[in-house]
Amino acid sequence: MSVTLTINGEPRTIDADPDTPLLWVLRDELKMTGTKFGCGIASCGACTVHWDGMPIRSCQTYLADLEGANLTTIEGVNGKAAEAVQAAWVELDVPQCGYCQSGQVLAATALLAETPKPTDDDIDAAMDGNVCRCATYARIRKAIHLAAEKMEA
Amino acid sequence: MLHLLQNALKAAQPSRRTFLKMSAGTVGGLIIAAKLPNTAQAAAQDGDFIQPFVHIRPDNTVVVLSKHLDKGQGVNTGLATLVADELDASWDQVTTEFAPSNPQVYANTLFGVQGTGGSTAIPNSFMQYRQAGAAAKAMLVAAAAQQWGVAADSISVSQGIVSDNAGHSATLGELAGLAAQQDIPSEPVLKTPDQWVYIGKSFPRVDTKNKSTGAPNTYTMDVHKDGMLVAVLARPPRFGGKPVSFDDTATRQVAGVVDVIQVPTGVAVLATSTWPAIQGAQTLSVEWDDSTAEMRSTTEIMAEMQDMVTKSGVNVRRDGDPEAALASADRVIEVDYEFPFLAHGAMEPLDIVMTFDGEKAEIWTASQIQTIDHNVASATLGIPFENVSINTLWAGGSFGRRAQGDAHPVAEAALITKALHEKGQSGVPVKVVWTREHDTAGGYYRPMSAHKVRVGLDADGNVTAWSHRMAAKSIVKGTPFEAFLMKDGVDHNMTEGAHDTTYAFPVFEMDQHFAETPVPVLWWRSVGHTHSAYVVETMVDRIARETGKDPVAYRLELLKDDPRKANVLKLAAEKAGWDQPVAEGRHRGVAVHKSFGSYVAEIAEISMRDDGTIKVEKVTCAVDCGIPINPDNIKAQIEGGIGYGLGAVLRNEITLTDGIVDQQNFDTYAPLRMSDMPEIDIHIVPSTEAPMGIGEPGTPPIGPAVANAIAAARKEWITVLPMTRHGLV
Ligand code: FES
Numbered sequence: 001m002s003v004t005l006t007i008n009g010e011p012r013t014i015d016a017d018p019d020t021p022l023l024w025v026l027r028d029e030l031k032m033t034g035t036k037f038g039c040g041i042a043s044c045g046a047c048t049v050h051w052d053g054m055p056i057r058s059c060q061t062y063l064a065d066l067e068g069a070n071l072t073t074i075e076g077v078n079g080k081a082a083e084a085v086q087a088a089w090v091e092l093d094v095p096q097c098g099y100c101q102s103g104q105v106l107a108a109t110a111l112l113a114e115t116p117k118p119t120d121d122d123i124d125a126a127m128d129g130n131v132c133r134c135a136t137y138a139r140i141r142k143a144i145h146l147a148a149e150k151m152e153a
Numbered sequence: 154m155l156h157l158l159q160n161a162l163k164a165a166q167p168s169r170r171t172f173l174k175m176s177a178g179t180v181g182g183l184i185i186a187a188k189l190p191n192t193a194q195a196a197a198q199d200g201d202f203i204q205p206f207v208h209i210r211p212d213n214t215v216v217v218l219s220k221h222l223d224k225g226q227g228v229n230t231g232l233a234t235l236v237a238d239e240l241d242a243s244w245d246q247v248t249t250e251f252a253p254s255n256p257q258v259y260a261n262t263l264f265g266v267q268g269t270g271g272s273t274a275i276p277n278s279f280m281q282y283r284q285a286g287a288a289a290k291a292m293l294v295a296a297a298a299q300q301w302g303v304a305a306d307s308i309s310v311s312q313g314i315v316s317d318n319a320g321h322s323a324t325l326g327e328l329a330g331l332a333a334q335q336d337i338p339s340e341p342v343l344k345t346p347d348q349w350v351y352i353g354k355s356f357p358r359v360d361t362k363n364k365s366t367g368a369p370n371t372y373t374m375d376v377h378k379d380g381m382l383v384a385v386l387a388r389p390p391r392f393g394g395k396p397v398s399f400d401d402t403a404t405r406q407v408a409g410v411v412d413v414i415q416v417p418t419g420v421a422v423l424a425t426s427t428w429p430a431i432q433g434a435q436t437l438s439v440e441w442d443d444s445t446a447e448m449r450s451t452t453e454i455m456a457e458m459q460d461m462v463t464k465s466g467v468n469v470r471r472d473g474d475p476e477a478a479l480a481s482a483d484r485v486i487e488v489d490y491e492f493p494f495l496a497h498g499a500m501e502p503l504d505i506v507m508t509f510d511g512e513k514a515e516i517w518t519a520s521q522i523q524t525i526d527h528n529v530a531s532a533t534l535g536i537p538f539e540n541v542s543i544n545t546l547w548a549g550g551s552f553g554r555r556a557q558g559d560a561h562p563v564a565e566a567a568l569i570t571k572a573l574h575e576k577g578q579s580g581v582p583v584k585v586v587w588t589r590e591h592d593t594a595g596g597y598y599r600p601m602s603a604h605k606v607r608v609g610l611d612a613d614g615n616v617t618a619w620s621h622r623m624a625a626k627s628i629v630k631g632t633p634f635e636a637f638l639m640k641d642g643v644d645h646n647m648t649e650g651a652h653d654t655t656y657a658f659p660v661f662e663m664d665q666h667f668a669e670t671p672v673p674v675l676w677w678r679s680v681g682h683t684h685s686a687y688v689v690e691t692m693v694d695r696i697a698r699e700t701g702k703d704p705v706a707y708r709l710e711l712l713k714d715d716p717r718k719a720n721v722l723k724l725a726a727e728k729a730g731w732d733q734p735v736a737e738g739r740h741r742g743v744a745v746h747k748s749f750g751s752y753v754a755e756i757a758e759i760s761m762r763d764d765g766t767i768k769v770e771k772v773t774c775a776v777d778c779g780i781p782i783n784p785d786n787i788k789a790q791i792e793g794g795i796g797y798g799l800g801a802v803l804r805n806e807i808t809l810t811d812g813i814v815d816q817q818n819f820d821t822y823a824p825l826r827m828s829d830m831p832e833i834d835i836h837i838v839p840s841t842e843a844p845m846g847i848g849e850p851g852t853p854p855i856g857p858a859v860a861n862a863i864a865a866a867r868k869e870w871i872t873v874l875p876m877t878r879h880g881l882v
């Protein structure tokens with residue numbers, strides 16, 4: 001079966017088993033490896049991508065449901081919120097092993113696009129699905145606040 | 154498997170002797186002058202400066218070769234700091250690459266083999282990488298002197314620019330080729346601490362940008378080779394189980410599956426990409442032989458260990474006569490502790506890419522002990538050591554999981570590629586991917602353990618005797634590490650942090666018992682300290698509270714002979730406002746512990762919710778790790794170490810029911826999340842002592858600090874972990 005969708009602004013036609021999770025379409029078919037495999041059961045957020053700007057878990061999103069979808073991955077994320085987030089990430093040296101960070105950046109970007117001045121509770125709610133085994137949470141929180149300031153400036 | 158281990162050990166021997174020689178004071182000369190791999194020498198033709206630890210390219214890039222695995226602890230940044238400082242490079246021009254596997258050049262000087270662990274990366278590299286940077290600088294200066302016809306002592310280097318007072322100036326890259334032809338100084342002059350420009354300052358990590366933008370080819374999981382097959386295995390449901398036969402009718406119908414290969418560790422499904430390999434492994438029907446497998450539940454294993462600690466075991470340390478002192482004590486506090494198996498749960502599941510063409514093998518993986526991985530590959534494939542090459546990649550976490558003594562992922566991948574070779578598929582690259590379920594239920598756990606502590610007190614509440622026994626499966630007994638890490642039948646890893654406590658007790662005893670189980674066990678961030686700190690620090694707190702003493706003041710009384718430990722404790726207490734009443738609804742607990750040469754005190758402030766669960770609100774921390782090379786990275790490691798330890802004590806345990814692991818993924822082995830993370834306030838003690846490890850020491854104190862805060866809140870001592878068992882989470 002072939003599915004036509006947009007990834008990072010580029011139209012793509014994917015010919016693969018419709019039951020294939022988007023995660024593996026991105027990583028194996030398209031060799032876009034920025035989106036990570038962490039759990040496969042929507043429990044860790046390492047595979048987060050945007051669908052119309054909303055964060056989704058690509059490991060539990062199947063190709064069959066993606067006809068016409070407009071997706072953004074870490075390789076293509078841009079705009080004011082994303083730039084502020086990535087700049088804050090670099091400024092505060094958020095990543096340790098880094099394996100979760102593509103997902104963290106996308107989750108934080110979606111949060112700020114929706115809620116430009118998030119409270120700590122907003123951050124807890126938006127980011128609780130994104131596990132960081134290196135526990136960089138304190139810096140992620142700080143970096144989201146910093147990114148919010150950058151967006152205002 | 155045993156012969157592989159012996160082989161790995163054999164290879165370690167020559168380098169161990171080298172280590173002894175190096176300890177005698179010849180590190181600099183030996184390493185600087187070390188023979189380079191042929192490829193590096195060949196590359197040295199065209200204006201490159203190539204030395205084992207430093208490459209300077211004509212484009213003015215300074216590449217620092219990391220002999221260690223960076224698994225998030227920031228070691229590549231740390232090593233780059235040491236070189237850049239002595240070399241006076243500009244930080245912008247510095248990058249890092251992982252060194253090839255070569256124990257002659259890149260051994261961890263504290264291990265004798267190439268490998269990373271035990272928070273040794275900076276301690277064993279501190280002089281070596283500075284010397285490498287200083288030697289490179291001396292050679293650049295000599296090159297400039299030759300080119301400009303001036304005296305070497307009129308030349309200085311600053312921020313990557315070599316210049317003299319006659320107006321000459323050049324970049325490091327411009328001088329690299331000529332510098333490569335200069336004599337290597339056998340004893341390069343190192344800077345004095347007041348001359349350091351990077352060491353001791355916080356500046357950006359070398360890997361942040363790539364890791365914040367999803368850069369390709371960072372992790373093993375991202376490696377792709379032409380014609381590569383992905384292997385996912387059906388793995389034995391019980392530890393020690395072996396595959397007997399399989400039925401792959403359904404598996405072969407999965408589009409993309411190309412082969413099914415049985416190996417001792419399971420049955421590998423090979424497919425053209427990951428998803429069909431996962432599906433294929435799930436649909437495989439395998440008959441397992443459980444005749445030598447662990448069939449017990451963890452409750453039975455724990456009962457056996459609890460029984461062990463009722464008796465004396467292998468003695469680790471004894472001062473005085475504990476039984477007599479306990480018998481004559483005014484009262485005895487006796488406490489039993491239980492700690493569960495823990496999985497490491499690194500974010501990147503285990504993975505490895507390998508090719509084997511019948512003669513040569515190449516590996517791409519986040520290799521943590523390259524020399525063992527290298528030897529196991531060579532022994533499994535029956536090819537010479539030099540026919541194996543290892544490309545080390547960044548690790549998406551390890552926490553000890555990738556530092557196996559049996560290199561089981563390498564052995565497994567080697568057997569799969571060997572089988573392919575024998576089937577005429579020679580040289581086909583194979584990526585073996587572990588699923589999260591394999592990673593969680595796959596063993597190599599922090600050992601579960603039972604402890605019994607008996608403390609005798611006199612009528613004034615002074616400790617007259619301290620007796621501590623523990624039982625666990627040893628991590629090192631029966632592995633290549635035994636020769637290095639066991640002495641006189643004692644595994645010091647098991648009781649580290651307990652047998653060597655510096656609390657002054659007049660009579661002291663520490664015994665250990667070796668429990669046996671086919672469940673493989675391994676180091677888990679801070680190893681023995683994960684349980685020893687919990688036992689010692691909750692016991693000391695209990696004695697303080699039961700004898701009406703302040704927990705900080707009482708510890709300070711016992712730490713008269715350990716000023717560095719006392720110092721971090723005082724600092725944390727001061728910063729946490731320990732002498733002021735805690736805010737309404739909050740409760741505080743303290744713990745202080747030394748591990749891997751570094752001292753860490755943590756004060757946890759918790760609140761109790763109406764439903765009896767706790768929230769750790771804030772942790773105030775003081776750390777003395779010797780010279781703080783990069784304070785911001787020290788803070789990052791302490792933050793991470795606290796979070797990692799906290800998640801485990803709150804929620805994590807691996808349990809077995811009739812030998813089968815009950816937890817499979819992050820839904821049942823629940824990781825710490827954003828909303829669990831406390832505010833963390835870290836204070837670093839300025840120091841001129843040798844720099845020590847920082848990847849692990851943040852972890853041990855958090856469990857007991859939280860437990861002691863719970864005791865302050867509701868007079869209940871948590872002696873069985875995790876805290877989910879007590880309705881606290
Ligand atoms: S891999 Fe998708 S949520 Fe974990």
Ligand code: FES
Pocket residue numbers: 095096097098099100101131132133134135136225500549550
């Ligand atoms: S940085 Fe390692 S898992 Fe988040």
